Amino acid sequence: MPRKSLVSVVADALLDRIVSGDLDVGAPLPSEAEIGEAYDVSRVTVREALRVLTTQGIVRVTSGIGSVVTPLEDWQSLAAILRYRSARGNDGEVATQLIAVRRMFEAEAAALAAPRLNGAALDELASCVERMRGASGAGDVDAFVEADLRFHDLILRGSGNVFLAALFEPLTRVLAERRAQTSRVPEIQRHAIDEHAAVLAALREGDAVRARAAMEHHMQQTLQDLHTYVLAESD
Structure with a gap:
């Protein structure tokens, strides 16, 4: 099985925090610097991971706040929705x-x-x-x-x-x-x-x-x- 890229690893780790309730709907995500430090990756990798979650509708960028978790009904990734519902439903x-x-x-x-x-x-x-x-x-x-x-x-x-x-x-x-x-x-x-x-x-x-x-x-x-x-x- 091919190794997951660092971008995928970080995106999945952030999704796990959302699914577990550590980061709830409307909650701001940690800053890029904090995420990079937590997972020992560059800011470029963090930005790409956040872009993945944004593309899937899981987070959105809000002026003055940064990236925040969106409501489940806005999510566009079937796999992510299933992970969330299976863990919290x-x-x-x-x-x-x-x-x-x-x-x-x-x-x-x-x-x-x-x-x-x-x-x-x-x-x-x-x-x-x-x-x-x-x-x-x-x-x-x-x-x-x-x-x-x-x-x-x-x-x-x-x-x-x-x-x-x-x-x-x-x-x-x-x-x-x-x-x-x-x-x-x-x-x-x-x-x-x-x-x-x-x-x-x-x-x-x-x-x-x-x-x-x-x-x-x-x-x-x-x-x-x-x-x-x-x-x-x-x-």
């Missing part, structure tokens, strides 16, 4: 909201992809399902998640709507981490394999209505499994 609510977002994106993507997918794409989708089966039997969670994510990526890209894949891409990185957690549950793996097979069957028929319904059912099963096998254990 109800993780079950966060997971439920993510599934709701997936439902909106992926059900429509399946409907759009159904009449468009060619034989090669359908064969690759079938390969993903088989890889999920094999990985489940071998207890290989990483391979299971990889095949799962590839299945959904193929459908998004097969929808013919370039905006769907582009908008969903940041969410994919977040979902990869969460899938690695939930996919450790054997029951969830079995349900996921069955649901993916049902979506594939609908796509093979080229039926947009059935494909949308199959993906909707998959998202509902995912939500049910979340509450049954993950959130129930944490209560």
Whole structure:
């Protein structure tokens, strides 16, 4: 894994302070000199780190004050929002909201992809399902998640709507981490394999209505499994 740049290290460290509540909404960040001293970096590095957070909407520059933390609704980084909500909110609510977002994106993507997918794409989708089966039997969670994510990526890209894949891409990185957690549950793996097979069957028929319904059912099963096998254990 490549080493993170100093700019990323400082930006992440400041975000950690914001997420932990050490720096709250409206609170001014330390001066550039103080940040540089705390992390033993140059002012140029500090400025670049602050620029990263500003670009993501996490901080803003206020005249006479300097950089201050903005309200969460102004943030533009999905990963940062998830870190904040997971640390300072109800993780079950966060997971439920993510599934709701997936439902909106992926059900429509399946409907759009159904009449468009060619034989090669359908064969690759079938390969993903088989890889999920094999990985489940071998207890290989990483391979299971990889095949799962590839299945959904193929459908998004097969929808013919370039905006769907582009908008969903940041969410994919977040979902990869969460899938690695939930996919450790054997029951969830079995349900996921069955649901993916049902979506594939609908796509093979080229039926947009059935494909949308199959993906909707998959998202509902995912939500049910979340509450049954993950959130129930944490209560």
